[in-house]
Amino acid sequence: MTATPAGRLLISHIPLRGPDLAQLYAAIAARPEATLDDLRAELCAAGAGDSPDDLADAPLREALSFLSIASIIEARGRPRRHTASPRLPGAPFRLLLSHHLSAHPEQRQRAIALVYRQIVADDTLAITPQALRDQMERGVLRDLFAWTGEKLLLWAHLSAFIGLVRRSERSPELLIVPQPSLILDALRWAAHPSSKPDGVKGVFCGEGQALSAPLPEGGPPQQGGEGFSLAA
Incomplete structure (x- = not known):
């Protein structure tokens, strides 16, 4: 396996899909x-x-790279051996993913969490991809790196997979409100005897800033992701 570039950004893993991350993490944990x-x-x-030119396992390599940079897994030795290294053992995967994205020690690697915090701080309840890009290019995060539509599409996908935003069926807008299923997952996990006392805060908060927006009235729970694709 090719070593993961040390400086590669989490938000630059453009082809990544949330369900692939979840299934890969489950396989490594087991x-x-x-x-x-x-x-x-x-x-x-x-x-x-099977061959060096075969790209059929590219989604697997991409997901391994992402989980490793996010410190959700560790890879050691030759050949590389992978082990789960969750900061919140026992948490549902999307809560674990949210926590690791917001707790990364490098600011640029926290970009996926920082985008969400910024639009929540701006009291944004709905935004189009183009408006989001304009906001990132001109706002306080403009100097993190070059913002592209592809980076923000990955942000939108992972945020919807985690449950922090909802996709509108009638417009290109993203609704900046958490899915009820995410809140329920967090509450169930917080009530579990094995969870840490600060568990929910650790998932939704970072650096003293809220990682959640007010839950709207009504609306059915929505599931993130489009299904498993590693074996496609």
Whole structure:
């Protein structure tokens, strides 16, 4: 497996899909010390990655890179062996993902969380992708890196997968309100005996800023993600 570039940005993993992250993390948690070959055999179509020019396992490599940079997994040794390293053991995956994205020690790697905090701080309840890009290019986060539509599409996908935003069925706008299912997951986990006392705060907050927006009245719970794609 090619080593993950140390300076690669989480928000630059453009083809990434949330369900792939969840399934890969579950596979590693269930099989500590799994190698790339182990994971490829379990999650990818037969024959994927058999030759150096084969890109069939590219989604798997992309997801491994993301989870490693986010410190949700650790990869050590030769061949690389992967082990889960959650900061909130036992938390549902999307709560775990939200926490790691907001707690990363490098500011640029916290960009996915910082975008959400900024639009919540601005009291934004709905925004189009183009308006969001304009806001990022001109706002307080403008100097983090070059903002592109692709980066913000990944942000929108992961935010919807986690449950922090909703996609509008009638317009291109993103609704900046959490999905009820995310709130329920957080409350159920916080009530579990194995959760940490500061668990919910650790998921939704970082650096003293709220990572959540007011929950609107009405509306059914929505599930993030479009389904598993590693073996597609």
